[in-house]
Amino acid sequence: MNAPPSRPRSPSLREAIAHRFSLLDDKADDAEIDRSLRAGVELRGATPWILMLAIVIASVGLNTNSNAVIIGAMLVSPLMGPIVALGYGIGIFDFALVRRSLANLAIAAGISLLTSTLYFMLTPLDEAQSELLARTTPSLWDVLIALAGGLAGIIGQTRREKSNVIPGVAIATALMPPLCTAGYGLANGDWAAFGGAFYLFSINCVFIAFAAVVVIEFLRLPHRKFLDPRRERHVKGALLAIVLLTGLPSIYLAARLVDNEVFKSRARDFVRKEFKVAKVHVLDTRLTPASHEIEVTLIGPRLPVSSIKAIEARLPAAGLKHARLSVHQAQAADTDKIDVGGLKAELLADIVRNNQQALQDKDAAIAALRKQLTGQRGWIDQAAAVTREFEAQYPQCGNVLTGRAVPAGEGQGAPVPFLSADCRRLPRADEVKRINAWLKVRTGSGVVRVVLAAKRGNIVRSAPTGAPSLAPAETD
Known part of the structure; x- marks a missing residue:
C-alpha cells in the first residue's frame, strides 16, 4: 500500500519575510x-x-x-x-x-x-x-x-x-x-x-x-580580486574615510540649523506672550539666531523702561538664556497714542479716493469714445444724403463715392471731405465750381475735394478741380 504524498512544508515567518524583502x-x-x-x-x-x-x-x-x-x-x-x-x-x-x-x-x-x-x-x-x-x-x-x-x-x-x-x-x-x-x-x-x-x-x-x-x-x-588582501582593505578604508570626511561637517551644520530653528520658535512665542499689552501692537519682529538677538518694534503708548526690563528678565525662563532683547517704540511720550481704527479708516479712504479717480478717468475716456462714435455715425448719414443729392442733380454721373480723407503728406492733419464720380459727360468748369461750393456748404467744411472723370474709349479725362492727391480715410 502506497504512503500518502507528504504536504509541502510551510515557510517559516523568517523565510517569508526574507523572501518578501x-x-x-x-x-x-x-x-x-x-x-x-x-x-x-x-x-x-x-x-x-x-x-x-x-x-x-x-x-x-x-x-x-x-x-x-x-x-x-x-x-x-x-x-x-x-x-x-x-x-x-x-x-x-x-x-x-x-x-x-x-x-x-x-x-x-x-x-x-x-x-x-x-x-x-x-x-x-x-x-x-x-x-x-x-x-x-x-x-x-x-x-x-x-x-x-x-x-x-x-x-x-x-x-x-x-x-x-x-x-x-x-x-x-x-x-x-x-x-x-x-x-x-x-x-x-x-x-x-x-x-x-x-x-x-x-x-x-x-x-x-x-x-x-x-x-x-x-x-x-x-x-x-586583489592579489594582496591588504590593498583591498586600504581601498575600502579610503572610501570610508572620504564618506566620513564628507558627512561630518554636515552633522555640525545640522546641529546649528536645529539650534537656530529652536531659537526662532521660542523667540516668537516669547514676543507673542510678553507683549500682550493693551493698546500696544507688535509692528515687526526680527530674529538673529547667530547673535541671539531679538529685535521688536512696537506702536502705541510707550512702555516704561521698568516694564521692558521686567520682560527681559523673563528670557531665561523661556529657554532664551543668552538672548538679548531690543525694543523700538514708535511714540516719544506716554500721552501719545496711535488711533489704529483711525489709521485704518484713513488708509481705506485713500484707497476709495484712488479708485474713484480711476473710475472718473475711465468714464471720461468712454464719453470721448462715444462722442467720436456719434460723430462718425452722423458723418455716414450725411455722406449718404450728399451722394443722393449729387446723383439727383447730375444724372449723367455714377459710381459716386463720398468720404473724408487726409491729404497726402499732411500726416495727422484733419480729414477733408471729398466726392468722386464717373461721368458719361464731364461737367463744365463753372459747374465744377458750383459743385465745390455746394459740397462746402453741405459738409460745413472750408476745404473740399471733387474728382470727376469721364471715359471715352481708352482715354480718361478728369475735371479741372486742382485737387491734390488724397490718402483715403473714411468713405461711404
Whole structure:
C-alpha cells in the first residue's frame, strides 16, 4: 500500500519575510547591469548640450523662485549617470571605470558652473530668492536624502524591469540646483554661497556613490580580486574615510540649523506672550539666531523702561538664556497714542479716493469714445444724403463715392471731405465750381475735394478741380 504524498512544508515567518524583502528575486542579469551602468558614464554628443540647457532651466527657476521649473530641470539633467557609475566602479574595483567616471563628472560640473555663472552674470534679476538661498546651508538631512536616494536609484537600476526611480532620485537629491547656486556665488563674488552650494553638491555625489557601493556589495556582483588582501582593505578604508570626511561637517551644520530653528520658535512665542499689552501692537519682529538677538518694534503708548526690563528678565525662563532683547517704540511720550481704527479708516479712504479717480478717468475716456462714435455715425448719414443729392442733380454721373480723407503728406492733419464720380459727360468748369461750393456748404467744411472723370474709349479725362492727391480715410 502506497504512503500518502507528504504536504509541502510551510515557510517559516523568517523565510517569508526574507523572501518578501529579497533584492535577488527580480535582479537583472549581471551583464545587463554592467552594460546599463557603464552606458551613463560618457558625456559626449547631445549629452553636454542637454546638460547646459538643463542648467539654464534650473538657473531661471532659482532666479524666479519657481519650483516647477527647478523640478523640470532636474528631470532633464544627465548628472546621475557618472555618479552611479563611479559607485559601481568602486564596488567592483574597476579603477579604469572609476577614472572615467571622475573625469566625466568633473567635466559635467565644470560645464554646469560655467553655464550658471554666465547666466547669473547676464540676468537683470540679481536678488537671491529663497529657493536659491536654501542650497547654501547643507546639513545632515541632505546626507540622509542623498543616501536614501542613492540606495533607491541603484536598486531600481539593477532590476529586470526598469521603473521611474531614477527621475525621482534626481528630483529628491537635487543635483542641479546646488551647481546653479555655486554659479550664482561665482557670478556675484559670494564665496560663502559658492562654498555651501558646492559642498551640498559634493555630499550628493559622495553619498549616492557610496549607496551604489553598498548595494553592489550586497548583490555580490562580479568584481576584480586583489592579489594582496591588504590593498583591498586600504581601498575600502579610503572610501570610508572620504564618506566620513564628507558627512561630518554636515552633522555640525545640522546641529546649528536645529539650534537656530529652536531659537526662532521660542523667540516668537516669547514676543507673542510678553507683549500682550493693551493698546500696544507688535509692528515687526526680527530674529538673529547667530547673535541671539531679538529685535521688536512696537506702536502705541510707550512702555516704561521698568516694564521692558521686567520682560527681559523673563528670557531665561523661556529657554532664551543668552538672548538679548531690543525694543523700538514708535511714540516719544506716554500721552501719545496711535488711533489704529483711525489709521485704518484713513488708509481705506485713500484707497476709495484712488479708485474713484480711476473710475472718473475711465468714464471720461468712454464719453470721448462715444462722442467720436456719434460723430462718425452722423458723418455716414450725411455722406449718404450728399451722394443722393449729387446723383439727383447730375444724372449723367455714377459710381459716386463720398468720404473724408487726409491729404497726402499732411500726416495727422484733419480729414477733408471729398466726392468722386464717373461721368458719361464731364461737367463744365463753372459747374465744377458750383459743385465745390455746394459740397462746402453741405459738409460745413472750408476745404473740399471733387474728382470727376469721364471715359471715352481708352482715354480718361478728369475735371479741372486742382485737387491734390488724397490718402483715403473714411468713405461711404
